Amino acid sequence: MTSNKATWIWYPGDFEIWLGNIFNNRRTERGAMFPPFWKQDSHYVTVEFSKTFSLEKEETITIACEGQYNLAIDGKLQYPDNTFVIPKGDHKLNIKIWNQVTPPTLFIDGTTIKTDSSWLVTYEDKLWIDENGVAHGSGIYVPAASWNFDRADTPPSQYRLKRSEMRPVSRQGDLFDFGCETFGYLRIMGLKGTVHVYYGESAEEAQDKEHCETLDILHEGDAPESKAFRYVYIEKEEGASFDDVLMDYEYAPQDVTHSGTFQCNDKLINDIWQVAAYTMDLTTREFFMDGIKRDRWTWSGDAIQSYLMNYYLRFDTECVKRTIRQLRGKDPVTAHINTIMDYTFYWFKSIGDYYEYTGDKDFVREMWPRMVTLMDYVLSRTNAEGMAEGQPDDWIFVDWVDFPMHKRGILCFEQILFCKALETMARCGQLTGHSSERYESLATSLRQYIRNTFWDNGQQAYLHAIEDGQMNPHITKFPNMFAILYGLSDADEQHAIMQNVMLNTDIDPITTPYMRFYELETLCMAGLQTQVLQEIRDYWGGMLNEGATSFWEKYVPSETGTQHLAMYGRPYGKSLCHAWGASPIYLLGKYYLGVRPTKPGYEEYEVRPVLGDLEWMQGTVPTPRGIIHVYMNRNYVKIDSTCDSEGRLYVDKKKIHIPAHEEIVVKF
Helix, strand or coil: CCCCCCCCEECCCHHHHHHHHHHHCCCEECCEECCCCCCCCCCCCEEEEEEEEEECCCEEEEEEEECEEEEEECCEECCCCCEEEECCEEEEEEEEEECCCCCCEEEEECCCCECCCCCEEECCCCCCECCCCCECCCCCCEECEECCCCCCCCCHHHCCCEEEEECCCEEECCEEEEEEEEEEEEEEECCECEEEEEEECCHHHHHCCCCCCEEEEEECCCCCCCEEEEEEEEEECCCCECCEEEEEEEECCCCHHHCCEEEECCHHHHHHHHHHHHHHHHHECCCECCECCCCCCCCHHHHHHHHHHHHCCCCCHHHHHHHHHHHHCCCCCCCCHHHEHHHHHHHHHHHHHHHHHHCCHHHHHHHHHHHHHHHHHHHHCCCCCCCCCCCCCCECCCCCCCCCCCCCCEEHHHHHHHHHHHHHHHHHHHHCCCCCHHHHHHHHHHHHHHHHHHEECCCCEECCEEECCEEECCCCHHHHHHHHHCCCCCHHHHHHHHHHHHCCCCCCCCCCHHHHHHHHHHHHHCCCHHHHHHHHHHHHHHHHHCCCCCCCCCCCCCCCHHHHHCECCECCCCCCCEHHHHCHHHHHHHHCCCEEEEEHHHCEEEECCCCCCCCEEEEEEEECCEEEEEEEECCEEEEEECCCCEEEEEECCEEEEECCCCEEEEEC
């Protein structure tokens, strides 16, 4: 269907891949550029757009494109200027664009002929198959991609985040403090001569000229690239001077009227939620970024948590789709996503999660071919038993751990993630009308293998791994909590895992917010919200007590002083603003306000509010259909929904209908 407004269009995924290459190659270490260590793809340099239409009278169209192009009407090449007159009647319009530098994109505006996602596009691979799998001739022809580039003078290659000016809150000598963790472009006003700039997430880092992670040498007229910092130390060469120091704070605009909120009677929990939200906003950029200072890359394991937190904060679905597309890249597949096997499995699950929260089947349909080829790669590397076993060129991550843990052989943790990926393939195959029997069969077999191989009846827990044909009996929280989260254990096993592993102080603790995300979700699923609140106060509140203004990559309460800044053998290697540190947003939205979809895209939803040890709480959860507001105290619950769908409230052993667009109050 042709829309009322023309928009720029391109080959699906090409804008994200091109933008992702720019994004991922901005990382520097002490002034040196530091590109990703995985394969980077590129956009298709030649694509062809096509549209058939019927005109009751001749029509003049205006054409804008990024690249060199030709135009054909009914197969005959024309010689258009920026405008072209199309005669009355039935016609087929084809425009072929070549652009080596940026993705070939097209914008056409006429009375009835306008570029939008109803146009088709091919990269000339000679077998034209539409989105329903029907062959049409000489190239794979798919619906064109578009976003919100709705003016001819704002093509996709000019996409930029917003900026606003900020000033330091204090200065001590040549050390400038901007008051909190931030991200943007330093501006040294009236610079004469040369200065050396040292950035820091802490004052210690900014003043340690030999070890700070990022720095610049700036001459008169230079404009530094974006950096993450709170503090800036500026050292002048002889004869240098400047008038003032400012920064342009860079951010992704968000619809704050359609965002999540949370408040309660506990000020510490409120502060934690606010800092978590700020952490998410700092790491939500062109894509969901992991750490804004050091890595500045898109990582699939970090991103899947960002997506889930985002569904309870900003519901920015475009950033989710951009990140999923960028992470996947193009065929052929030659390595796992980010080279990490578990990150490939998270990528599959992220598409299933996206569908559950948005109901957007079109995106699943778009990604399906690349899901198939990525899963083909995974299956081609399984061992003789069909298990996912790391190869020499794979990185098996799991988590940063402070205790000895082997990551070789057949890890139970990896098999559980692999099983979830297969189940996601089966579900998405069904959604898109493709065969899913193979994936269903593989998932069923793998579930049984995991249960038969790794479950120890004596210890009532899942064991760690098979190494060199022998079982490694080490018990960790990782496979056990994922067995609960991904539904691989029945009710009795879940109870046993909670007692023998998750609540067992003899089991090695988790020290990163990355895996605390899953650990605390597991406890919430077991109804331990009161305990989890205290964990949040102790863990995230502990970071606030250390002066955090955004949440960190890792926190070890026993560390003191500058120990909190060190990681990877570097005194300031730890990221003090890391996306996976913001998990209280997800936990408080899903397991305290208790809101989640029960049918894709909140076609139906449920609210299961739990106070824990709070006296009262209130908050909003954004959905594709409106906002759900929850208020609860010890006496009643109030639900105020602007959604055009119906829900169910579960409270005080009652199940109450929530009508669309109405408020209900339930006393107890």
